[in-house]
Amino acid sequence: MNIGEVSKKSGLPAKTIRYYESIGLLPKPHRSEGGYRVYTSNDLMTLRFVQRARRLGFSVGDVENLLALWRDQHRSSSEVKKLAIQQIGSIDQRIRALENMRGVLIDLTERCHGDERPDCPILDDLADDETEDRFADETKT
Amino acid sequence: MNIGEVSKKSGLPAKTIRYYESIGLLPKPHRSEGGYRVYTSNDLMTLRFVQRARRLGFSVGDVENLLALWRDQHRSSSEVKKLAIQQIGSIDQRIRALENMRGVLIDLTERCHGDERPDCPILDDLADDETEDRFADETKT
DNA sequence: CTTGACCTTCCAGTAACTGGAAGGTGTACA
DNA sequence: TGTACACCTTCCAGTTACTGGAAGGTCAAG
Numbered sequence: 620m621n622i623g624e625v626s627k628k629s630g631l632p633a634k635t636i637r638y639y640e641s642i643g644l645l646p647k648p649h650r651s652e653g654g655y656r657v658y659t660s661n662d663l664m665t666l667r668f669v670q671r672a673r674r675l676g677f678s679v680g681d682v683e684n685l686l687a688l689w690r691d692q693h694r695s696s697s698e699v700k701k702l703a704i705q706q707i708g709s710i711d712q713r714i715r716a717l718e719n720m721r722g723v724l725i726d727l728t729e730r731c732h733g734d735e736r737p738d739c740p741i742l743d744d745l746a747d748d749e750t751e752d753r754f755a756d757e758t759k760t
Numbered sequence: 761m762n763i764g765e766v767s768k769k770s771g772l773p774a775k776t777i778r779y780y781e782s783i784g785l786l787p788k789p790h791r792s793e794g795g796y797r798v799y800t801s802n803d804l805m806t807l808r809f810v811q812r813a814r815r816l817g818f819s820v821g822d823v824e825n826l827l828a829l830w831r832d833q834h835r836s837s838s839e840v841k842k843l844a845i846q847q848i849g850s851i852d853q854r855i856r857a858l859e860n861m862r863g864v865l866i867d868l869t870e871r872c873h874g875d876e877r878p879d880c881p882i883l884d885d886l887a888d889d890e891t892e893d894r895f896a897d898e899t900k901t
Numbered sequence: 902c903t904t905g906a907c908c909t910t911c912c913a914g915t916a917a918c919t920g921g922a923a924g925g926t927g928t929a930c931a
Numbered sequence: 932t933g934t935a936c937a938c939c940t941t942c943c944a945g946t947t948a949c950t951g952g953a954a955g956g957t958c959a960a961g
Contacts, residue, residue, distance in 0.1 A: 623938065633939090638918060653926045655939055664887060671886045676861045679917070689883045699882045700874035707865050714858045717851050720817045724848050733841035741840045742830045745812045746805060764907065774908090779949060794957045796908055820948065902961100909956065919946075926939065931932100 625658045629666035636666065644669065644683055677706055761799045770807035777807065785810065785824055818847055 626633040639645045645665065649657045658666075668689060672682045681702060688694045688702075730740040767774040780786045786806065790798045799807075809830060813823045822843060829835045829843075871881040 621939075632919085634919060635917085637941095642917090651926090651939095653939080655926075668886050673917095674861070675865055676858070685883070685886070689887060692878060694878050694880070695876045696872050696878060696880035696882075697874040697876070699880045700869055700872045703865055703869045703872070703882055707862060707869065710858050710862050710865070714855055714862070717817070717855045717858070720815070721848060721851050721855070724816055724844055724851070728841055728844045728848065731837050731841045731844070733838040735836045735838070737833060737835050737837060739835075739837035739840045741837075741844055742826070745809050745826070746830060762908075773950085775950060776948085778909095783948090792957090794908080796957075814948095904960090906959090907957080910954090912953085913951085915950080916947095920944085922941105922943090924940080927937085928935100929937105930935090 620658045620660075620663065622656050622658070625663050625666055628663055630670045631666055639669065639679075642679070644679055644686075675706065676710055677702075681706065761801075761804065763797045763799070766799045766804050766807055769804055771811045772807055780810065780820075783820070785820055785827075816847065817851055818843075822847065 620628075622633045622636060625631075626636060629636075631639075636645065640647060645662075648659075648662055651657050665686070668686065669682055672685050673679070677685065684702060685699070688699050727741045727744060761769075763774045763777055766772075767777060770777075772780075777786070781788060786803075789800075789803055792798050806827070809827065810823055813826050814820070818826065825843060826840070829840050868882045868885060
């Protein structure tokens, strides 16, 4: 299979596959006479694995670890689970941060009449000295 | 005020303030004899505004628009509200994407016993051909 | 007159791609 | 046999929003 085909079958853009190869996440595939990358169905499985792990929000570095564990017949499932649980933690943090933003924005838009007039609590609050803490980052608690 | 002071008072790192200046988000401040940036309390207000808008997740480009509206006495509040509502929409999207990831990960970790043994549904599902759709990106709906 | 905190510019690196240019390959069709 | 066209190659640059670090200038105190 050429890169275009595995790209379609894995859901990873060809550019991205080459990029993953260049950073060492993926092993270098065989090359045809003409210099084209040639992939086996095994390679395709790896690409699928990578694509799914990325979709779950794992960083490229994490995917590297997951791939290593996947290939290691002697891994313990606890190592894998640990990575997954860390990932859930970081996702939870991001969700909380976004929900904070969302809350403030909802409040601001509800108080803004949104018509021709220039006065606007959104801008006022962003500028206002007294409003300090409503914009604070509460994700550290 | 020198940059260190406005940095403390605005919550923006000095590096970031210089960076914002370099990309044209902030106007060039006056300079002292020795070449130090000198900020007025007006400049400080702008820095605070920027910092708060960024904390609400607005992109630097959005902040530029918000700043322009803030400075424009003839703006209509509807323009501001529109930006805020767009921002809520994009936050909602991101939250939904993260919640999808979270759901899949929770399910995977619940099914993984996490002990010494190597067998692990997390890796199996990432690799498995039959598992396709559970990893699909449902944020487009 | 030196120490130390603070400031300056500039270059490079981060994450994870993405776009585009310039050019080679492979094949189907006239 | 030619040529059109899709597909492939490498390489360089750009994206977002900073951040780190080096090399060196400024300023106030002691």
